[in-house]
Amino acid sequence: MSLKHGLLGFLNYGPMTGYELKKLFDTSVAHFWNAELSQIYPTLKQLESEGLVEMKVKLQADRPNRKVYTITDDGRSELVDWLSRPADPDQVREPLMIKVFFGACVSKEQITRVLRHRIEQLxxxxxxYERGCSVIQSFAAGVGLNREAFFWQLTIDVGVKHNEASIRWAEEAIERIDRLDASFFGTSPLHVGTMDVRRAVEILDRLKSEMPEGSFSAQAAGRTKE
Amino acid sequence: MSLKHGLLGFLNYGPMTGYELKKLFDTSVAHFWNAELSQIYPTLKQLESEGLVEMKVKLQADRPNRKVYTITDDGRSELVDWLSRPADPDQVREPLMIKVFFGACVSKEQITRVLRHRIEQLxxxxxxYERGCSVIQSFAAGVGLNREAFFWQLTIDVGVKHNEASIRWAEEAIERIDRLDASFFGTSPLHVGTMDVRRAVEILDRLKSEMPEGSFSAQAAGRTKE
DNA sequence: TCCAACATGTAACCGGTTACATGATTCA
DNA sequence: TGAATCATGTAACCGGTTACATGTTGGA
Structure with a gap:
């Protein structure tokens, strides 16, 4: 888990409470990382028990007391250490791709509708994201972290690029599906090919053994384990 | 969870065992979905208890008995139903982006090394993926599902496009970081700006209230819950 | 009057991974 | 001899989400 390191990263900007960390998360890294308070609080405790942060209770009369967390030297070096280590490949899990993978089970209209919906989302x-850019600029200027804003911007850029690529892909996919002969789908929406599974597995085994190594699968590319 | 629907999708091609499902997963959808046997077996049981699949034990003398699962009419209609529903936006969790976000904490060399490593992975x-294309073609031809192969191919295309976009982004990021003045990073790798958190939160609140609505965060775009 | 913000948490659940268990057969 | 394949599972754990609990203050 790298929520730990996300928390350390923010605490490196200055001491703060779990509640404040949640706010920062929501308005700065929400596009690639979500964190609930119910997960932040225990994680802070854990960081404390590992000596990576220190906690001081600030008593308050009118509001609940605040527990202010400060990063320690150990915490700082753990952060830098982690940041410098290369990241494992993200293992993805994309329900939309399952829908596309089995697209032949449904009609042209049904599958393209799903794709168009995704384009809307993107x-x-x-x-x-565009609005996010200006938020980042204003925030960085207001808080005096212009240097840091350069990197914040990079994380937005990658999201935009990703989405643009997805949109182009989906648009092309819709076009290609539209061009498909209606007979391609059969008359019934449940008209999908069947296969001899024993034979299929046989073929896969053969293909696999013909492949150089690792064959065709997403994972395994210098895993290091964090 | 859509492992359920992934299993239904494959069982719609023909009756098979959990062991065989695992093989198909590993050689066809592994690039966007992983499934362990320890998860497949209980999920099949669950599908059975929901009446979406039926199980028959095939006794074997020399090997352990096989439990062959067959999709039911209910299962088929649940599959088609699910496939036709638009997908929720993928909620992502990208450790690499945390590293970039806090890139100002480390040196130029450290952060660009991390990015170059990612490019290698991609x-x-x-x-x-390229090898995967030919696997899909051979497999589809061998098993007589050429129609279906069109959609299988689409799921590879999107992966390739995504990776290409990421590579371009990372290359540009490295260039831009390299061009940054060394002073940008400070002399110490731990030289990172600090901020007045109370003030930062104040600014965020103000920016948020100025924003139209939903402001800047990745989620919330017609969630329907599956 | 009622909801949002402040501020902290616990407990149950959920999807998924890792490790462990069993036991025969086949191939290097 | 020892690893890989066939074939099924259970149990512990892990990161994360949802729901629930508590109690004050300030604004619509």
């Missing part, structure tokens, strides 16, 4: 998301 | 992955 456009909306990119619009939000 | 290139290797795309090479695997």
């Amino acid at each position: 456009l909306e998301m990119n619009a939000r | 290139l290797e992955m795309n090479a695997r």
